[in-house]
Amino acid sequence: MCGIMGYIGAKPSERIIVEGLRKLEYRGYDSAGIAVCTDSGMKVVKAKGRIKELENRLNGHDLATGTVGIGHTRWATHGKPSDENSHPHTDGQMKVSVVHNGIIENYMELKKELEETGVRFVSETDTEVISHLIASEYEGDIVRAVQRATARMRGAYALAVLSEQEPDKLIAARLHSPLIIGLGDGEHFIGSDIPAILEHTRDVYILDDGEMAVLTRDAVELMTIEGNPIAKEPFRVNWDLAVAEKDGFDHFMLKEIHEQPRAYRDTIGNRLLGAYPWVHLPELTLTPERIRLFRRVHIVACGTAYHAGLVGKQALERWARIPAEADVASEYRYRSPLVAEDTLVIVVSQSGETADTLAALREAKRQGAHVIAITNVVGSSVAREADDVLFTMAGPEISVASTKAYSTQLLAFYILALHMARARRSLPDEEFAPIVEALRKLPEQAEQALKQAEEIRSYAEEISHHRHLFFLGRGMDYAVAQEGSLKLKEISYIHSEAYAAGELKHGTLALIEEGTPVVALATQPELYEKTVSNIREVMARGATVLGIASPSGSRGDANLASRVDRVLTIPDTHPMLTPALSVIPLQLLAYYASTALGYDVDKPRNLAKSVTVE
Secondary structure, three states, X not given: OOEEEEEEOOOOHHHHHHHHHHOOHHHOOOEEEEEEEEOOXXXXXXXXXXXXXXXXXXXXXXXXXXXXXXXXEEOOOOOOOOOOOOOOEEOOOOOEEEEEEEEEOOHHHHHHHHHHOOOOOOOOOOHHHHHHHHHHHOOOOHHHHHHHHHOOOOEEEEEEEEEOOOOOOEEEEEEEOOOEEEEOOOOEEEEOOHHHOOOOOOEEEEOOOOEEEEXXXXXXXXXXXXXXXXXXXXXXXXXXXXXXXXXXXXXXXXXXXXXXXXXXXXXXXXOEOOOOOOEOOOOOOOOHHHHHHOOEEEEEEOHHHHHHHHHHHHHHHHHHOOOEEEEEHHHHHHHOOOOOOOEEEEEEEOOOOOHHHHHHHHHHHHOOOEEEEEEOOOOOHHHHHOOEEEEOOOOOOOOOOOOHHHHHHHXXXXXXXXXXXXXXXXXXXXXXXXXXXXXXXXXXXXXXXXXXXXXHHHHHHHHOOOOEEEEEEOOHHHXXXXXXXXXXXXXXXXXXXXXXXXHHHHXXXXXXXXXXXXXXXXXXXXXXXXXXXXXXXXXXXXXXEEEEEOOOOOOOOOOHHHHOOEEEEOOOOOHHHOHHHHHHHHHHHXXXXXXXXXXXXXXXXOOOOOXXXX
């Protein structure tokens, strides 16, 4: 959610900041703004809507003399999208300007206190409170003013602060919300994510919780929010900005769907061996002896990552023979989970900054659990705070609706489950070899699955005229059905629900009527006949069914096409691995339904890429 960009140097800051904000559009936003210190004082320009609206307004302002400034793309949390609620926010005298990601939990208490001193507020946001609070604490030193203000704030924040009294400085501070500092030659940058600054530098400081930075043109000073100096090594970004461009595709989402074969190859990498011990995970510190001591696994994640966890749960139980639970991170802490030293907690987050998942990680560690993170972002909070990290190699994912991040999370779970199975001696060698070989084939098979795009487009255009749709599946298919349903809802706004097919007769059949579209997954051999029976139940009530099948799933039955209205066949693989292939047609289905309806695929309404508030 929300993007932050800041610049201090010798160049006009307006264009650098706006272009940096463009690189953060994938995070989701509903307004944008910029504050610049010019020769004639601080200028603030902001607008509801997309960055192009901000640029239209900037045409009427002369900011050319400003070489220090901050910018923001806002995703509404406090107050509706509007010009007034857009960032940056200032104090009443236009002396302090602030952009902010996160939520200040005690902002009403602080607001009331400030109002009693005569402060007048013009927005509904918690961020405006921060600007007035810093101004009230200012006594000639903007750094100390920020420190005193943050000491009074509860909640989460990533802050960039600009002061008209000290225009040769930018202040950055972080607590529970990501923030980075870009290092240049005579210029420095603040960003909420690496793409914002990658055009200018590859060397960054990643701020940790409770840290702040003071940027001048010639130096960056790091310290704790209490003012104690700290030292850290810069992080070198080794991926190219070109990776985040559309590369000829109409949308980032379509590009990222088609990048999955490459992402599979990169995530598998050298982690699979041709013979014993089959799996190579040197990045994990866990010894086989420690793995054998675990008595349970808790998988904690949100949204799409949670759906990957549902697949991971079954892989861990089936191969490593260890009880596993999958929890929605926002609920995990509040159910008083039974966590101990013999509990392995696996947290999953594409960005590594998901607030609920990060909070669950900290609670699990507090109770003595060992935590493994599955994430795509090196240097993220989840990666730094977990005991071990298994990185997916999806590369930058720009579209809000996750595709390749999800599918590489599946591969990470498969590899981790096999690694634990080896340590626990729960899977015979004769079963290991076929699974490893099947995993190696997935990149090529994913390419084959993508070749059905045109057929899927045709079906998607048909269902785009419906307002309700159902996904059905059993076992691994039910886990994938939930992800397919979420994708469709996210970007096409068609109401859809995923159900365990065996639950139909317990109420869901009441919703099936003539013409209701149903997507039924039938890739699991041991559940194929039962799934076909469930398909017959909905077809008998007038549903039109798209079947997703695999040759092994039907045990040689070539007649599924005669039992449904339309069928798509995924390449044949090990039954446990079918989610990595069956999800591809569901991703394409959601994409083409959205484009048929004319929606902005990469930026669905009300949603953000990285959810850094609870």
